[in-house]
Amino acid sequence: MGSYNKALLRAAVGLVPQDMNLEIFDLEGIPTFNQDTEQNMPTKVKDFKTKIREADAILIATPEYNYSVPGVLKNAIDWASRPYGDNPFDGKPVAIMSASIGMLGGARAQYHLRQIFVFLNMYPINRPEVIVPFAQDKFGANGNLLDNDTKKFLGQLLQNLANWTRKLTG
Numbered sequence: 725m726g727s728y729n730k731a732l733l734r735a736a737v738g739l740v741p742q743d744m745n746l747e748i749f750d751l752e753g754i755p756t757f758n759q760d761t762e763q764n765m766p767t768k769v770k771d772f773k774t775k776i777r778e779a780d781a782i783l784i785a786t787p788e789y790n791y792s793v794p795g796v797l798k799n800a801i802d803w804a805s806r807p808y809g810d811n812p813f814d815g816k817p818v819a820i821m822s823a824s825i826g827m828l829g830g831a832r833a834q835y836h837l838r839q840i841f842v843f844l845n846m847y848p849i850n851r852p853e854v855i856v857p858f859a860q861d862k863f864g865a866n867g868n869l870l871d872n873d874t875k876k877f878l879g880q881l882l883q884n885l886a887n888w889t890r891k892l893t894g
């Protein structure tokens with residue numbers, strides 16, 4: 725069925741509050757970071773930065789790799805945060821969710837991501853923690869989210885992100 729985290733993002737699109745519009749950005753195709761080219765970034769990175777800048781808030785779905793944030797996500801964040809002083813994440817509200825086939829559902833990656841948010845100066849939502857363990861039991865063969873508790877928490881996370889964004893920007 726492909727990526728559980730992509731499936732979780734697709735489920736989120738269907739659960740957003742009425743006044744929220746959620747657009748998915750796929751990190752596929754972002755090359756490895758090279759500081760020598762940060763003044764002349766690849767087009768895909770420029771597009772990524774523009775999307776972040778235009779968004780009122782960010783929602784990140786991530787797996788956990790070796791108890792941490794996957795290199796692909798860290799690499800994309802590193803690109804977007806450069807060059808120094810041109811960080812589109814600065815001051816943005818952000819929510820995180822993770823799905824994993826393991827029993828901790830990517831929790832450790834989420835806490836490492838929160839540490840990264842400190843330097844990026846992002847404002848993360850604390851609750852609910854949308855952590856989806858044993859993802860293979862929560863999605864159908866075509867990637868549709870079946871688990872009602874996950875749907876409930878995900879809907880609440882999105883509502884809280886909308887409220888938090890209004891509080892920060894209102």
Ligand SMILES: Cc1cc2nc3c(=O)[nH]c(=O)nc-3n(C[C@H](O)[C@H](O)[C@H](O)COP(=O)(O)O)c2cc1C
Pocket residue numbers: 726727728729730786787788789790791792823824825826827828829830
């Ligand atoms: C390199 C690698 C490292 C992994 N490390 C972890 C891990 O530390 N914790 C965990 O719960 N799952 C780990 N997994 C399993 C992932 O949870 C599983 O592959 C999951 O389906 C990845 O998310 P995705 O379906 O969205 O790609 C790892 C998988 C890979 C490929």
